[in-house]
Amino acid sequence: MSGLESLSHGELVELAREQASRIAEQDAVIERQNSQIQVMAAQLSMLMEQFEQQQAELERLRHLVSRNSSNSSMPPSGDDGPGRIPPRKQRAKPSGRGKGKQPGAPGTALRWREEDELDHHEQRFPDGPCACGADLAGAVDLGVVDRYQQHEIPLVSVTVTQYDQHAVACSCGKVHTAARPDGAGGGRVEYGPNLRAYAVYLLVVHFVPVHRVVEILTCLTGAEPSAGFVHSLLRRAARALDVCDFAIRTLITLAFAVCADETPLKVGPATPAEGKKEAKGYLHVACTDLYTHFLLGDRSMKTFRQTVLADLEPGAVAVHDRYHNYDSAQLGDLDHQLCLAHVLRDLAGAAELYPDDTWPVQLADELRELIHRANQARTRGETTLPERIKDLGMRGLRAAVRIGLAATERIDDVRPGARKTLLLLEALRDREDDFLRFTTDLRIPPTSNQAERDLRPSKIQENISGRLTDPARAKDRYLIRGVLSTAVKHAVNPLTVLRGAFSGTTWLPPAARA
Template identity: 40%
Template sequence: MAGLEELSREELIALVERLLESNAKLTERVKQLERQVSRDSANSSMPPSADDLPGRATPAAKPAKRADRKRGKQKGAPGSAMSWAVPDTTVPHRPSGNCGCGADLAFAEDLGVERSHQVHDLPEVRLTVWQHDVHRVRCACGTEHLGSLPDEVPDSPLSYGPNLRSLVVYLLVYQHVPVQRCVQLIADLTGGKGPSGGFVHGMLTRCARAVNEVVAVIRSLITMAHVAGFDETTLRVGPAGSRRRYVLSASTETATVYHLGGRDLDSFADAGILPGFAASRCMTATATTFTRAGRT
């Protein structure tokens, strides 16, 4: 402090100004560091796996529901109430028994419907077996002819029809139901044994073959786009999720294609899109957007 006493007034003012400037820079730096440390998967685009990194704060718990929030449908939310419909089946309910005068009500004059009640329900679900018999016929000239099966009937003695196959694909792909649970669900629903696990799993390959041409068109549209986004999501497979794979995606504003692979550049390249985007890139915490070469 003895040195400060020897400084002139002008020198002291200059020193204070330098200290204030340095303090302002340090304050701004601390704010930046606090913002970086406070970022997590709940308030930014960071993946959940980054929450466990050293120095990261635990994501704040989601706020509890407001106590004044009313139960049921909220204002502005789309309604889902049942509406009066044209009935598929009408069941009449006439009075039965005898009148007080002793006459049988079965012969009473019908005065019309007093009121109606509609019940919306599912019909009993059961497997229906259609047997397709292929006949052989002989013309008067002696030539024999054999009937043909419709396109939707496989050339095998036993098979499942298109409706059941569609249900399997819907449960597997859209509802993400595991194979064995899909087998059990269909068996419980139809009251039978249900399809085998091998058949259910095989429907994924058959479905993939059916949409090959569509996927090729989508892939071409993304490759030809000016800008495409690439991302990856962790997927655990095997017993109890023992193995880790990645669902890779390539997308534009109007098209998206998915590919299963590893978390590496080669896996993205295997999807057949990424090699066309090599000019520049803009990376974020969870995704990379590539601009196609020559089209920036």
């Protein structure tokens, strides 16, 4: 007999009750464990979600750190920032040439000047007594045994000149008074045009802060202008050059192709205006290889309507990046050439994002080849790219775009930079004419590099001096900068332009030849 069969009815009932109680306790333990498991599962799910978020954030940060001037629109000045991955240096193909100056290349060393080219010619003789006691002044001249030419600048020292303007009476009774010299103002004592030109040149061209300009002028000339006087010269020069600035703007409106760009600039109060996140403005440039015009404002459509682009003739070509304001109908009926330098940088980023795909490299190679062929055709004096070469390049571009779209049009592709790459490919597909307009007329540059070059000094100035707290003087500064940039493009010395402006003779750029 088993143990259970030997139990009485009462004992079996008691045993059943004990087992039921024990089962209830176990059920409670299981319930608590299930609750704990559910809590732990929820916590694990939360941890997994946080982990995925952190992974996504880490990937985003890695992507941002990997951005540099070779794969994005970031300026080269940021390439050496903390934690920044510098661009990979591409080794140039060996050219077979040796280092240094090449045979036949023109030299820049000082040359010996002939007699009629000299400013001064000095004969030098030994002086003093000889060891024998005789005076060398009475020695016999044996002729020239050594010749030496020295190029030197004169020691600059401020000179003070008083001008007395006389009045004379003509025999007819009319009185005539002599005019003050060129550049003279209405005061009794002033600095002349040369010193003013030097001060503005240092301020605008070399970004020297006002107090250092004062130090330089004091050390080099002996003059001691005040900081307030030096700063006031920006306004005086801008007023004198206002006519030239207007002429430059007018000449740019007559151009067939105009490069445009804008860059943020720290200007005005450091506290953001109401409704703004940052206290900054934007410096806009419209330029060609002969003219430069700056406009200080913001990035609103209101400022864009004030730029030179709004005054271009219908059918003119604006060369720019893909910022949407440039495509606005408010700027008029313009054709567009989208900057391929920006595209090539974006494709370099796409190649890093999709390292196993070949389409980013193929796209970049096709664009570079078209640019190279266009440069060659322009050198040969042609006006457009040969259709055979253009068609061959376009077939390669279209094929690479199709492959790229097939590789990137995935909803689950959430890697950082994927959307930007997709938008670029869609733009290459939908705006093919705007990317390749330079192949139809070789007067159109394929990039807006000229605009970027003209804007780059503003970033150097910002790195040196920081915020320009007075917006009015900042506008004056870049009006002057645009005039001097135009002068340099015409091989005119900027100091000559500034001296003329302070002397009452404003330089005006010539019109470009058709």
